[in-house]
Every structure is written in C-alpha cells, then in structure tokens.
Amino acid sequence: MKLYDYWRSSAAYRVRIALNLKGLAYTHESVSLVKDGGENLGPSYRALNPQGKVPALELGDGTVLAQSLAIIEYLDETHPEPALLPRDPVAKAQARSFALTIACEVHPLNNLAVLKHLEVSFDVDGPGKVAWMAHWMAEGFEALEEGLRRRNWTGPFLFGDAPGIAEICLVPQIYNARRWKIDLSPYPLLVKADDAARGVKAFADAEPAIQPDAE
Numbered sequence: 001m002k003l004y005d006y007w008r009s010s011a012a013y014r015v016r017i018a019l020n021l022k023g024l025a026y027t028h029e030s031v032s033l034v035k036d037g038g039e040n041l042g043p044s045y046r047a048l049n050p051q052g053k054v055p056a057l058e059l060g061d062g063t064v065l066a067q068s069l070a071i072i073e074y075l076d077e078t079h080p081e082p083a084l085l086p087r088d089p090v091a092k093a094q095a096r097s098f099a100l101t102i103a104c105e106v107h108p109l110n111n112l113a114v115l116k117h118l119e120v121s122f123d124v125d126g127p128g129k130v131a132w133m134a135h136w137m138a139e140g141f142e143a144l145e146e147g148l149r150r151r152n153w154t155g156p157f158l159f160g161d162a163p164g165i166a167e168i169c170l171v172p173q174i175y176n177a178r179r180w181k182i183d184l185s186p187y188p189l190l191v192k193a194d195d196a197a198r199g200v201k202a203f204a205d206a207e208p209a210i211q212p213d214a215e
C-alpha cells in the first residue's frame, strides 16, 4: 500500500496512526500542501484524488481510496485486529460520535482551503484566521470535554482498554491546536487522553515531526 501523505496534515496523521495500530507496512509519498501553491492541487495528484486533498491510500491493485475515515474503516474491515471501534453498539456509536465531532465539525473549518478562502475572498488576515480556528476548536473541544466529564471518564483510553477511532481523531486535532497555540487548559481530560494515546508506539511513530517529509 502507498499512502499519499503530508507530514502536517491531521487527516493523513489519522491514517498513519491506523496503519501503525494494525501493524501494516506501507510506502509513503509526500504531497506538499505548500510547495508550488500545493502539489495536492496539481493535475498529477488530482488524477489520483479529484478532491485534491490528502490523505489517499493506493491499494496493491491500484485502487485509490480517499477520505481518512473511509480509509480507516476499510483498514478495520480488512484487518479486524486490533479493532478500532468498540464491539458494544452503544460504545461504538459513542466512539464514532466523538471522532465525528472532530472530523466533521472541527477539522473541516480549520482546513487550508477554508483558510485560503477566508483570506482571498473575505480579506481575513493572519490573526483573524487563527481566531477563526480557535473558535471552532473551542466549540468542539468544550463539547467533547463535557461529554467525558458526564461519564466520569478517568482514562487512560477513551472507549475501552486500548486506543481506537476516538484517539485517532483526537491526537492530530490536539497537535493542530498546539501548532496554533490554542489554550488547552480548559480541556484537562482531552489533554490526558491525548497524552495517554501518544504514549502508545503506533501514535508516537505517526507524529508529524518525525515523518520523512517534515521540514
């Protein structure tokens, strides 16, 4: 398998974690989101993924999958152990809900394409873009923190005795928050969950700073 990846992409970071948790070997091709206005937007990458976003995963037969959660679900179905979702249907829905709060409500609003559009079409400057990101991260993080408080969560992992889809989405988003110096002090439980997951080798090996294309 070949992962089309960019070290700082939080969606690609999710897939690196999932591949590592499953113990799957893969090759890596960097698609810079910044070089030449974004290699992801050029014709050769768009030939693979018309949406022009990373990650994409090329399977052995040449099939290309896009969208991190679809890729992760594919990996979980084809390599069921260790499971990335709880078996119990209620816990499974709760873990998905946690992951989707990040993947559908927070991350898309922090995406490079959205930030560029804010700048080009609405004249939003650098600090304005950071304030925009901080707003949407705070909305999501507050809801997730409150959810953990309500179920008296103590850890170390969010759902069950091993990290799964919830941590796969949380850790890259917390990385992103730290990158933009978002105050995480109101979210001690999320920080605790992030710390616990990053202590697991599969997560540590997926960290942006140690990827081959890290600048």
Ligand SMILES: N[C@@H](CCC(=O)N[C@@H](CS)C(=O)NCC(=O)O)C(=O)O
Residues within 6 Å of the ligand: 008, 009, 010, 011, 012, 033, 038, 040, 052, 053, 054, 055, 066, 067, 068, 069, 103, 111, 112, 113, 114
């Ligand atoms: N929902 C997609 C999001 C993918 C995405 O937004 N990737 C970002 C990097 S984290 C990207 O390629 N951005 C490039 C751009 O916006 O031009 C997924 O989960 O894979």
